[in-house]
Amino acid sequence: MIAQVAAPSVYWTAIGPELAMGIGAALVLLLDVQFKPATKVLGRFVFFVLLVALGLTFAQHLAVDDIMARGTGDPAFLERFVPFSGMIVLDRAAVFARFVIVVVTALGVASGWKLFESLGRRAAETLALILLAATGFSLMAASLHLVMMFLGLEIGSIALYVLAGVTRERADSDEAAIKYFLLGSVASAVFIYGVSLVYAGTGQLGLGDVRGYLAGVVLTKPAVVLIGMMLITVGLAFKVSAAPFHSWAPDVYQGAPAGIVGFMASVAKVGGFAALIRVLLTAFPQFTDDWKPIIAGLAAVSMVVGAVVAVVQDDVRRMLAYSGVAHAGFILTGLMAGAAGASVIWFYLAVYTVQLVGAFGVVAAVSGAAGSRSDISAFAGLARRSPHLAVTFAVLLVGMSGLPVTSGFIAKFGVFQVAWIAGYQWLVIVALLASVVAFFFYLRVIVRMFMDDGESVELETPPLSIRSVLVGTALFTILVGVLPGPLLDLAREIIPI
Amino acid sequence: MTQYLWLIIALPLAGALFLHFFGRRVGEPRAGWLATFAIGGSFAVALAAAVPFFTGEAIHGEHLTLWDWMPAVGATLEIQWDALSALMTLVVTGVGTLIHVFAIGYMHGDPRFSRFFTYLNLFAASMLVLVLAGNFAMLFMGWELVGLCSFLLISFWQHKPSAAAAGKKAFVVNRIGDIGFVIALMLIFANFGTLSFEGVFERAAEVLSGPEAVAIGLLLLVGAAGKSAQVPLYVWLPDAMEGPTPVSALIHAATMVTAGVYLVSRSAAIFELAPAAGMTVATVGAITALWAASIAIAQTDIKRVLAYSTISQLGYMFLAAGLGGYVAAIFHLMTHAFFKALLFLGSGSVIHGMHEEQDMRRMGGLLKKMPVTAATMAVGTLAIAGFPGLAGFWSKDEILGVAFERGGFATVLWIAGLLTAMITAFYMTRQFVLVFLGKPRWSEGVEPHESPRVMTIPLVVLAALSVVGGLVNTPIRFGLEHFLEPAFEGIKLAHPPEGWLMFAILAGLSVLAGLAGIAIGYLVYSRPQEQWERFEGGFGKLWGLWERAYDVDDVYGKTIVSPGRKVAEVAAFKVDLPIIDGAVNGVGKAVALVGESTRRIQTGFVRSYGVLFVSGLVVVVIWILTVGA
Amino acid sequence: MVEGILFVVLAATSLGGAMTVVMARNPIHAAMGLLGTLFSLAVIYIINLAHLVAAVQIIVYAGAVMTLFLFVIMMIGVDKTEDTSETIPRQRLFIGILGLALLALGGALAIGDRFAWTPGTVRTEPVEGTIEILADRLFTEWLLPFESTALLLTIAAAGAIALAFFSRDGRVEK
């Protein structure tokens, strides 16, 4: 006897961008096998795919508006709002995350252009993996289900492990890949073990269901759930490189190919934070008082360690990695505000990831797309050798440091503000002091670029794609810094369910 | 006439400005004449404006408000024109004009001839601001501006390091006195809410308590002591002789140094309420008079003798003013202006004739070579020595009379004054004899000659004034007193004892003292050099002490300047750099150090990363189980 | 009672296997230990009526995955026994502390009786995990995760090529 399986209805819009990118990845591989096209062609195709994904994301944006406008009264509400039996959710956060991921991916592909050309035949796999990683993290950001979240996490992460080691000819790349892989696997295992504990403790896997269960009972001994929650948090904290779970980041940022490190770091952060917000705010609001101090502690440690250790780095990429740790701390600070923090976190993520990709674009242009060492001395006198690179890098660094008239300042300000309201004044003060320390290492690079004459090696002009990435990210940084309204409004609508 | 009063200040100021920008083009000697006309013009205006005071038409002062300056402290730029300021103006502009004329000759050939007259005019303007001010703030402005001009003129020969240092010293010491002045102003403002003379003096009696008045009075004394070179702030004045001689005459004899006396007299209303402060002023004055006179005895530099003599005479003025004898003080101020200007210009003429020689031991026998100078100097010497009938006699006598009349402690002051009178007569005679009489002791190649007319005429005029200047306020005709009385409305003025007998006794005593001094001086110094040198040696170490001015500069150097310097060095190089800046840089270094040690956790071994990760995990889990739930 | 005895036995074997993985000097031994654990767990799954899971555990894990492991072990060299002395300073110390902390944590939880985490509704009878039930879930409720695994497999394939595609002479394919 064969049981009849009822075909479920599928709301395609909800996974439009993922479909586009997933199919795109498959097509890249197939095209490569079939036609062996030039890398340039493949790259353009990827851009096309991303353009489609962007369009579909926009469609999702409209759809969310529509869903919200119709409200719960709509008979199809659940089917459209939490499609696929509640595995994912089509809310503003998910759409915003996709916007960020798609854009960051496009920027990453553009700044990795030289890398792909140097990879020869492996370019196709690399491009496909980039698309797949993006797909995974955007699924992760949209998921409303712990196992779905794990799958998205793994799709993205495994693709990133490979990308870290894609330039095999260099030892650093191997080292980065194995370190990333081993630690990443442990973190994933910790995450999914946490999921299993939560499941064991509540009998639920859907985030909303977990919350529903916890809201309905009074647990006197919630040890298993609490441990599970914390393990999930740790797994995600690893992904966003929050201290003390950050040790992989500097090595991977340094060892992985410069062209795509920015992309790798950015999408992992977006996916990780999206999941973290969802897990903590959607599934465990009951335990807010329990996790808040811990997140605050992680945030403080991240900011301090990131800033202080970045001060003594001589390699720009390691410096950016540690600054990324500090940034993770800043973003976590926003979580102190609970639901009110979600929008500022998303704003922060949007501006920071764009800056990060742009900054690594510069690093790639200066130290070579496949290169792994980018000692700060390589930047000496950059202002004279390549003023445009220097200026854009300076803008991006200033943006990351959070000085006014850049998007970074608005982002930090927003985070601090909500955290202060939430009563975490001490954390804000730590954050402020950490950002002062952070000024030092950003300025140090600027010093070398502008105030040091350095060797007079002429740089070859970076290709158009990288140049447009740099100009775009720098302009974005300033534009959002001056007129943050539209982006803030977009992020402000994000309210965790 | 009131509306033209501003011209008094404006004329020399305009002269200064014009000469500043175009002086070089105007050239010598026209620049000098221009400056002279500027100040002469303001003398004329002042004279015209002062007519009502002479005639007795105007009794009260008049005001001319120029414009608001600092309304928050009630300070406007205003001219107060009363008898006191009128008299001061006349002295300043009158003597000033003569000195200008003299300087045309004296500064002949100096490459910065026009610049010199710029400064002279500027000085005149500043001094006029001081005496014409209608409030303390503006007075302070003039006060400081004359300090500036004094600085500029003392260090006029900038290439001489000693001149530059002397200028700086003058300004700084004056500034130290200014601390007192400024604090006094603060007190005044805090009590009255204004700094205008009117507002302060009219309400002084009702507002000030005794101690407050004493405090203000003493603080004003500090300021006045700085400017008028009283003990202990007189040290700048002898050094100020580094400037060109007309400067010494104008600033350091006739005008600027009297500003302190003027200030005390102007603030009579406050000292009236503070007898203790007044007595302090008088005591300081007496001490200064004696102290400086004793130093003057042993000086060999022709100008230094005069410098210490000036300090001494200023002491007289303080003595009088402190005891309430404001008229006597101002009277002496005026006569002193005449004869001291005369003496300085005379000495300038000598120096000029002796090719910049200032050491009296290398002079002698100049009477024949410089008859006019010698004659006028003789008049000046007699006047300052208190020779009966001459200007100094009348004014000094009045001061001593005031002191005697007060009695009590003031009697001690009177004795000091009398002693000073004798010493003064002695050292002035010594000076005259050493310079003009006896045999020439000139250095080789020196050809003394009489100065040109442009220099001698002012001498003659001043000599004439030194003779007759005292007659304005003889006991027979208290002209000056009547003239000044309106300015001291409501103030009890101190007078010498009444009656001819007392006058005769007191005058007799002082004349006796003066004549004794003259006699000793003449008898000692008209003999050959070996003999007066033996006389000087007879004083033993004391003479050397006088010669070195009691080593006060050294003492100040050792007790204030060097320790101050050391403090500054310690602050700058032992505190500021290593400690304060070190702390700042230390924070930076500490951050880097923490960073360096923290980065060691990042060993590069993936397994130690694992340990870190698991540690974090365990901590977090334990935390949530213990703290969390 | 039977379940109790089985549990003890299986727990012993699985933990023994796990310890072997951690302690064995020779990778082959470690692999065998892992295999032991996998089999023990498969039996536990059967006890818990998770039939399909047990089957998949044997077929996929013990079968395919372990084969892959062994293959790589062969490639790297079987005969190499590892030097297990520690080279990273203080690594052992930290591990010891961490191990003790974990033990203490478990002990504390046990003493505090905090393993009884579920409210009164705990059932002891397991749900039967038949192919039908699981398939029904996989193709309806879990459709999206199920399809997403396609992406994982694609990544695995593409990643393996990207990482391990060497040309004959051992040099990197350009």
Add this chain to the structure above:
Amino acid sequence: MLTWLVLSPLLAALVVAFLPTRRRELVLPVGILLSVVPLTLAGVVFYEFETAEAGFQFVQQAGWYRPWGIAWHLGVDGISLGLVALTTVLIPISLAASTKIERRLKEFVIFVLVLEAGVLGTFLALDLFLFFVFFEVILIPMYFIIGIWGSERRVYAALKFFLYTAFGSALMLGAIIALAIAHARQVGFLTFAYPDLLNVELTQTAGRWMFAAFALAFSIKVPLFPLHTWLPDAHVEAPTAGSVLLAGVLLKLGTYGLLRFNLTLFPQAAVDAVPIMATIAVVGVVYGAVVAIVQPDLKKLVAYSSVSHLGFIVLGTFALTSAGLQGAVIQNINHGLTTGALFLLVGMIYERRHTKKISDFGGLAKPMPIFAGLFLFATFASIGLPALAGFVGEFLVLIGSFPTLPVHAVIATSGVVLAAIYLLWAYERVFTGVPDREENKVLKDLGARELGLMAPLVILIFLLGLYPNILLDRTSASTEAILDRIEASSDFEVPAAGRLAGLFVAGDEGAGE
């Protein structure tokens, strides 16, 4: 109007940026010419300013991001007016003083113009968020100006300047957020508008903490002892224009902030903090002066003199009397002019001799009489000679501080003497005597361009010294309003002598005639 005032330097920077690279000689003239635009605008504002009006004028407001309550909100009152004017005056001068800059001239001009925009924005901002934005933005161009065009240890100095001041302002940002949130909790809506935030009622603790955070930021900027050590380094290393702007304008941000924000936003805390702040200020007055005496480097000497002089401003600020506040306001301007002039002059001699060490000079009055004269002028202006600008400020501060802070005021007077000592001693060593070094004998005196640079400063120093009312008229209403506010919202009563309503009115009448 004010918007254009802030934007015009930015537009000018844009124009300069797009000048053709080949026409290098155009950069500086165009920059100077364009910097006259803000000067003109500021002049118009100054002229049209209503003197009797205490509130903000020329207010412009536009929402920036309403949900956060931040806005583009500009306005000028008596306290900021003078500083705005000073800034616009100093910028063209410092640009024109930069003819000797060879490298990256264009960037230099751009940075100076951006700096101007930032400074103007800081002075004009009425929204605390906007204020902070401008306050921080200034760091960037100044950082580059010191770091690129400075002398040997420029990088060290630039970093120190940046980090030190950024450290202070970081905590201030926290306080700004806290204040806005306190307002939101009390009044119900989030805003950073300064006029709205005045209505916040703070607990004693909160008020003190916020006061401390603001005060720290501004004290570092001023800089007050013992937070001053970045200043000598920055000054010594900065190029002439940098030093002029640093001393003339940037330091004023600190004193301005204390006056504008610390006194009014936290009146009670400010009153409570008077002993501390005044003591620090006075210690700075004496300490800066003492340390200045033995400095071997001219620029360092002037830098420490700034520490001393700015102590006066802070003393006047916290004297909480009419005269004290007016003195503080006008001393801001005076110090900008006189120290600006001193730095210009040091820059001129540095261009000739490439050294700033006092011991390398001597007897310069002989070859360079005009220069010596101007230096002496600036020296005396700095010493506080009456009839020059410096006096009015110092005198008002001293006289004004006495009623409330007698001991402090008395000690501060010693700063006046010390100023004479260190500056005149420096003058003596540099200019007097006979030039003993060959290279000193052949120095050229100032040319027409350099005289032209100094002329406006000299004129302004005289003007403010003799007729300070041109400024005081415009400030008095605002300073009185500050005192009103402090009296209304704290337990402090300005003593009779410190609050001269009567005289103030009389002064007004005088002005009306």
Add this chain to the structure above:
Amino acid sequence: MTVTAGWYMTLGAALFSIGLIGILVRRNALIMFMCVELMLNAVNLSFVAGGRAWGSIQGQVSVFFVLVVAAAEVVVGLAIIVAIFRKRTSANVDLLAELKG
């Protein structure tokens, strides 16, 4: 003595801990990787046990996905190890410590 889900959960926790410690102890990448597999197996056990406690099938479904992920990880992980081994003829991760600080 009734065996409850808790027993299995405890066993899972023990296995997970052993795996976790194993990662830290071993330096052979391959064995570290086996430890990861051990941890994932512990997860699976927890899922099954949890499902038993709640009478829910979801746990067993989840095990499938963990399995798939494990398989994919194995492929990629072994590829990385192989790639490294090719160049260094060693799977000792302690030799890979160039990036640090």
